[in-house]
Amino acid sequence: MVRAALMLVESPTKARTIAHLFGRPFRRRLGPLTIYEAAIGGVIVGVAATQGHITDLITRGDRGVHGVEIRDGRFIPVYGVVRRCYNCGEQWADGGDRCPTCKSEDIFDKSEIIEAARRLAQQYNEVYIATDPDAEGEKIAFDLMCLIKPFNSNIHRLEFHEVTRRGLLNALRNKRSVDVHLVEAQLLRRIEDRWIGFELSMKLWERFGSRWLSAGRVQTPVLGWIVERTLEHRKKRNLLRIRLAGGLVIDILDPKNLEDLLKAWEEKRLRVRIRDLREEERVVNPPPPYTTDALLRDAFQYLRLTAANAMQIAQELFEAGLITYHRTDATTVSQAGLSIAREYLSQISPDLFTPRTYRVEGAHEGIRPVKPIDSEKLRYYIRIGLLAIPARRLTEAHYRMYEILCTLIPPPIH
Ligand SMILES: [Zn+2]
Structure with missing residues (x-):
């Protein structure tokens, strides 16, 4: 019997990228889900995207403090299924058939995704949940696991750090169960977001009379x-x-x-003479690989991208299988990353590759390209169809961020 596995990811782009790693996938639909099926190492894998958060804290006032009940000194966050308004984009988790903001009835209910994922899970031998490798992704994985388990209990968590064949095989080798500690960390963060953010935002609205303002758990302090x-x-x-x-x-x-200096210069009517002018040559070590904060800093400084824009573009590059996961505070580079650098540099000159030793080899790495090509080659390969990015077209901003990630040196401003 042929084994078959269902792989759930968050975004349709990621689903398409994964399915295309092993040739042209077969495509079918079940309810709101599109499933891409491909044979991966003797196993039929169906990849589907559940599209972001499935559940969220409720906002209704009658259950606890901003959706969190406090009982006997314990905090009990109350989650509901997410609904989204097609008309204004509002998301909420309190139920109801109308958008709480614009009153539109044109809404998408994530229950439809849950229902389809449950039916789908019964068609496969096992289920892989490959949401993004961070606390938020773990929480989504936890939700999916809880909701699907009654229909298929053979569920594993996969962690992709790059959406490539190597990343996939690595993830399959290291499949694990959902990490409840990570989920708890995310729950706590969500509660803090809600409590601190909500209370502070209300203060802002009172003070400045504008509902557009918001204050967050992290950015406010x-x-x-x-x-x-x-x-x-x-x-x-x-x-x-x-x-x-x-x-x-x-x-x-x-x-x-300073006072003396200014006075002295004024008296002398500022005649400055340069006594010693030297030129020197220095070997400058490249900066370490990008962490998220360093990338955001440079994306703003050199590309004028806001943090939200930069994260969106990085997410799309990750999902298109071009860079490693972009939420990281590690500056390590894996063996795979080193061999990509070696391969790239050897095309230029055989003695350019001078690797540094990095600390521990862990799952988390700095943000780096996953293919030995620079942005110019990337443009060229995509133009001639040698590299198919199964996503929307890459924009100038995508290429320029990719260029920053390749060189660690800001590109010239065009
Ligand atoms: Zn609405």
């Missing part, structure tokens, strides 16, 4: 810290900026005896 540091900085530091005739700007932070 960080903003406070930045304000504090800025005030401290203004209090203490002096910056002396000298603009020379040729346009060169020299900044001197905290010049010693």
Whole structure:
């Protein structure tokens, strides 16, 4: 008998990318789900996308504090099935057949996804849940597991760190059960989001009279810290900026005896002479591989992308099988990553590859390309059809972010 496995992922792009790794998949539909079936190492694998969160905290006022009941010192978050409004995009988990914001009846109920996934699970021998490899993905995996288990109890969690053949085989070798600790971490985070975010946002609305403003669990304390540091900085530091005739700007932070210096220069009518001008050559080590925060910083500085935009583009590059998972704080590079660098550099010159040793080999890596091609090659391969990206077309921003990730050096501004 041929074994068959159902693989559930969040996004349709990821589903298509996975299914296309092993040739042209067969496509069918069941309810709202599109299933791509392909033979992967003697196993028929059907890949389907459950499209993001299945459940979320309710907002109804009659159950606990912002959807969390407190009983005997225990916190009990109450989750409901997510519904989404086609008209205004609003998402909620309190039930009801009308959008709470725009009152439209044109809504999508995630129960339809659950129903289809349950029916689908009965058609396969086992179920793989391959949602993104972080706490949020673990929570979605947990939801799916709980909802599907009565229909197929042979459920495994897969972790993809790159959507490639290697990433898939690696994930299959390391299949595991859902990590309840990670799920708990995510539940706590969601409760904090809700409690802190909700209360602080209401303060903002009161103060500024605008419902567009929101305050979050993380960004609010960080903003406070930045304000504090800025005030401290203004209090203490002096910056002396000298603009020379040729346009060169020299900044001197905290010049010693600023008053004396200014006075002396004024008396002398600012005749500056350069006594010592040297040129030197230095070997500059490349910066470490990108973590999420470093990528966001450079995406803003060099590509003018907001954090939300940059994350969206990184997510699409990941799902298209071009980069490793983009939510990471690791700067390690796996053996696979090193061999990709070697392969790429050897095309340029045989002695360019000088690997650094990285700390522990773990599942998590920095963000890096998963193919030994740079952005120029990527454009070329896609143009001539050598590389089929089973997703929407890559935009200029995608290519430029990919370029940053390849070089670790910001691209020139066009
Ligand atoms: Zn609506």
